[in-house]
Amino acid sequence: xxxxxxxxxxxxxxxxxxxxxxxxxxxxxxxxxxxxxxxxxxxxxxxxxxxxxxxxxxxxxxxxxxxxxxxxxxxxxxxxxxxxxxxxxxxxxxxxxxxxxxxxxxxxxxxxxxxxxxxxxxxxxxxxxxxxxxxxxxxxxxxxxxxxxxxxxxxxxxxxxxxxxxxxxxxxxxxxxxxxxxxxxxxxxxxxxxxxxxxxxxxxxxxxxxxxxxxxxxxxxxxxxxxxxxxxxxxxxxxxxxxxxxxxxxxxxxxxxx
Amino acid sequence: xxxxxxxxxxxxxxxxxxxxxxxxxxxxxxxxxxxxxxxxxxxxxxxxxxxxxxxxxxxxxxxxxxxxxxxxxxxxxxxxxxxxxxxxxxxxxxxxxxxxxxxxxxxxxxxxxxxxxxxxxxxxxxxxxxxxxxxxxxxxxxxxxxxxxxxxxxxxxxxxxxxxxxxxxxxxxxxxxxxxxxxxxxxxxxxxxxxxxxxxxxxxxxxxxxxxxxxxxxxxxxxxxxxxxxxxxxxxxxxxxxxxxxxxxxxxxxxxxx
DNA sequence: CGGGCCCTTGAGGTAGCTCAATCCCAGTGG
DNA sequence: CCACTGGGATTGAGCTACCTCAAGGGCCCG
Numbered sequence: 231x232x233x234x235x236x237x238x239x240x241x242x243x244x245x246x247x248x249x250x251x252x253x254x255x256x257x258x259x260x261x262x263x264x265x266x267x268x269x270x271x272x273x274x275x276x277x278x279x280x281x282x283x284x285x286x287x288x289x290x291x292x293x294x295x296x297x298x299x300x301x302x303x304x305x306x307x308x309x310x311x312x313x314x315x316x317x318x319x320x321x322x323x324x325x326x327x328x329x330x331x332x333x334x335x336x337x338x339x340x341x342x343x344x345x346x347x348x349x350x351x352x353x354x355x356x357x358x359x360x361x362x363x364x365x366x367x368x369x370x371x372x373x374x375x376x377x378x379x380x381x382x383x384x385x386x387x388x389x390x391x392x393x394x395x396x397x398x399x400x401x402x403x404x405x406x407x408x409x410x411x412x413x414x415x416x417x418x419x420x421x422x423x424x425x426x427x428x429x430x431x432x433x434x435x436x437x438x439x440x441x442x443x444x445x446x447x448x449x450x451x452x453x454x455x456x457x458x459x460x461x462x463x464x465x466x467x468x469x470x471x472x473x474x475x476x477x478x479x480x481x482x483x484x485x486x487x488x
Numbered sequence: 489x490x491x492x493x494x495x496x497x498x499x500x501x502x503x504x505x506x507x508x509x510x511x512x513x514x515x516x517x518x519x520x521x522x523x524x525x526x527x528x529x530x531x532x533x534x535x536x537x538x539x540x541x542x543x544x545x546x547x548x549x550x551x552x553x554x555x556x557x558x559x560x561x562x563x564x565x566x567x568x569x570x571x572x573x574x575x576x577x578x579x580x581x582x583x584x585x586x587x588x589x590x591x592x593x594x595x596x597x598x599x600x601x602x603x604x605x606x607x608x609x610x611x612x613x614x615x616x617x618x619x620x621x622x623x624x625x626x627x628x629x630x631x632x633x634x635x636x637x638x639x640x641x642x643x644x645x646x647x648x649x650x651x652x653x654x655x656x657x658x659x660x661x662x663x664x665x666x667x668x669x670x671x672x673x674x675x676x677x678x679x680x681x682x683x684x685x686x687x688x689x690x691x692x693x694x695x696x697x698x699x700x701x702x703x704x705x706x707x708x709x710x711x712x713x714x715x716x717x718x719x720x721x722x723x724x725x726x727x728x729x730x731x732x733x734x735x736x737x738x739x740x741x742x743x744x745x746x
Numbered sequence: 747c748g749g750g751c752c753c754t755t756g757a758g759g760t761a762g763c764t765c766a767a768t769c770c771c772a773g774t775g776g
Numbered sequence: 777c778c779a780c781t782g783g784g785a786t787t788g789a790g791c792t793a794c795c796t797c798a799a800g801g802g803c804c805c806g
Contacts, residue, residue, distance in 0.1 A: 290736065309646045312732040319645040331639070334631045339639045339737040363628070366621035373592045373620075376634060381589070381597045383641035387577040388567045391648040391693030395762070426784060435649030440762055442786060458785095474570040478548065479597040653794075684752065698794055700754060716753095747806100754801075761795085769786070776779085 248277055248301055248351040255299070255325040259371035259484065266367050273361065274354040277301065280344040286328065287342035293332035296352040300326050303348035304424040308432065309340045318433040320382055321345075321406060321425075324413050330376055333359055345424050378481045385479045390435040393474060395444045398434045400453060400473035403461055405480070412482055420455070420462025448472075506535055506559055506609040513557070513583040514629035517742065524625050531619065532612040535559065538602040544586060545600035551590035554610040558584050561606035562682040566690065567598045576691040578640055579603075579664060579683075582671050588634055591617055603682050636739045643737040648693040651732060653702045656692045658711060658731035661719055663738070670740055678713070678720025706730075 249271050256262060256270070278298070280286055286298070286305060305328055308318045319340070322328050328342050332355060362369050382405075389401050406423060410416040425433065431441040448454050453472050455462045463469045470476075507529050514520060514528070536556070538544055544556070544563060563586055566576045577598070580586050586600050590613060620627050640663075647659050664681060668674040681688070685703070686696040694702070706712050711730050713720045721727045728734075 307642065309642070311646065311650050312729075315650040317646040317650040319642045331635045333635075334628060335635050335639070335739055335742055337736065337739070337741075339739070340642055362631075363624035369621055369627065370592060373631075373634075376631075376638065377589045377591075377593050380634065380638040380641060381593070383638060383645060384565065384567070384577045384598055386645045387641060387648055388569065388575040390645055392569050392573040392575040428784080437763055471570075478595065481593055481595070481597070483595075484593055695795055759796075763792075
C-alpha cells in the first residue's frame with residue numbers, strides 16, 4: 231500500500247492544530263519566541279482537501295484570500311506551453327508552502343496541481359502578511375523558504391538545460407530522496423516516488439518513453455533499484471556522481487536556526 | 489559603440505547618491521514613506537566595479553558582508569556542471585539585486601558573473617537585513633523583487649525544458665527586450681543584446697552553433713532583425729507568438745504600488 | 747599587420763523523439 | 777470468483793532536432 235488511504239489521514243486533521251506543523255517547519259529555519267508561536271497559532275485558517283490531479287492554483291488567476299501549506303500529500307508547480315507541452319518546475323511535500331507568491335504578487339504565473347490526495351492548511355492571507363511584516367523571526371523563516379525554492383528552480387534550469395537524460399532523471403530522484411527524508415516522509419532505505427513516468431518526464435523535460443528506457447538503463451547499471459514506483463539507491467555516492475548531484479542547493483543545513 | 493566605455497559612467501557615480509537608484513526601484517514596488525527613504529539613504533554602502541567576465545559571487549562561498557544591486561552594466565547567474573557545461577539561469581540589468589539570497593542564506597549556491605563592465609552598489613548586509621525586518625514597505629518591495637526573480641526561473645525551466653530552439657531563443661530575446669525597456673535601458677525600437685552567441689546558448693541550453701543557425705533562421709523568417717548584437721523585432725505580436733511569450737511572469741504590472 | 751575573439755558554415759553523428767503496439771495490473775461489475 | 781476496463785509501463789522501429797568536430801571569415805585592438 232503505497233499511499234495512505236484518505237480516511238487514515240482525515241481522522242487526525244481536525245484535532246491536533248494544523249498550525250503546529252507550521253511552527254515546527256518555521257522554527258527549523260529561524261528561532262521563534264513564545265509570542266511568535268502564539269501569533270502563528272492564532273492565525274485564521276481552514277483545512278482544505280483536493281483529489282489527485284486537481285488544480286489548487288491556476289495561472290492567470292488573482293490570488294485567493296489565503297496562502298496554503300501542505301499538511302499531507304504531494305503537489306507540483308507546472309506550466310503548459312502553447313503547443314500543449316507541460317513542464318513541471320517543482321515538487322512539493324508536507325510542510326511546503328505552495329503559494330507564498332500570493333502574499334505579494336497580484337496574479338498567479340503558474341499552476342499548482344495536486345499529485346496525490348492533498349490536504350493543505352489555508353491561512354488567511356492578510357493575517358499572514360501582517361505577521362510577516364511585523365515579526366522578524368517569522369519573516370526570516372519565510373524568506374528562507376522562498377529563497378530555497380528559488381535555489382531549487384535554478385538547479386532545475388541547469389538540470390533540464392545541461393544534463394543528459396540519465397543524470398537529469400537521477401538528479402530529480404536524488405532531490406526527492408533527500409527532501410522526503412528531511413521531511414520525515416521516508417527512511418533512507420528508499421522512497422515511494424509520487425510521480426507517474428509521464429509526470430517525471432514533464433519534470434525533466436523528456437518524453438515518457440525515453441524516461442522509461444533511461445530508468446531501465448539506470449537499473450541495469452546498478453544505479454538504482456525499482457519496484458513499481460518504490461525507488462532505492464544501491465550506492466548513494468555513485469548515484470550522486472551519475473546525477474551530478476550536490477545537495478548544497480537544497481540548503482538543508484540552513485534548517486538550523488541562525 | 490555597443491557598450492559605454494567605463495569612463496563615461498564613472499564620472500556620475502560618486503556625485504549622485506547611488507541609493508537614490510534603489511529608492512526609485514523599490515518605490516516602484518511598494519509605496520515608501522519619507523522615513524523609509526531616509527532609512528535607505530543612510531544605509532552604509534560602497535560602489536564596486538567589475539570587469540567583464542569577473543565573478544561577483546562564487547558557488548560554495550559564504551555570503552560577503554554586503555548585498556549588491558546593479559548600478560550599471562549586465563550580469564548573469566550561472567552554474568557549471570560536473571562535465572563542464574555552463575547554464576545561465578538569469579540575466580540582470582540596472583536596478584536588479586544580484587545577491588538578495590545572501591540576506592538570509594548562509595552559502596552561495598550559484599555563481600554571479602559580470603557580463604560587461606559592471607558597477608554595483610554594495611550595501612551592508614546587516615543594515616539591509618534590519619531594514620527589511622523593521623520596515624514593512626521596504627520588506628514588501630524586496631519580497632516582490634525576490635518573488636519575481638523566482639517567477640522568471642520558473643519560466644526558464646519551462647523554456648529550456650519544453651520549447652524548441654527557435655521559440656527558446658526568441659523567448660529570451662522577448663524577455664530581454666521588455667526588461668530593458670522597463671528599466672529604461674532601451675527604447676522599443678530594439679536593443680543591444682549583452683550576450684555573445686555562446687552565452688546565449690548557455691542561457692537556452694543549446695549549442696553555440698545551433699544558436700547561430702537558429703538566429704539566422706529567425707531572421708530569414710522575418711521574425712527579427714539583427715545588426716551584430718543589435719536586435720529588433722519586425723512584428724512584436726508575431727515574435728511573441730513564435731516565442732510562446734506571455735509577459736505575465738515578469739509581473740511588470742506589479743511595479744505599481746500596492 | 748598579427749592576434750584573438752566571435753561569428754559562420756559544412757558534414758556527419760546521435761540522443762532523444764514519434765508513432766503505435768502490447769502488456770500489466772488494480773479496480774469494478776456481474 | 778471471473779471477465780472487463782482503463783491507466784500506466786514497456787517495447788519496437790524509424791526519424792529528426794540538435795550535437796560534434798573542424799575549418800574559415802570578419803573585425804577590433806595593440
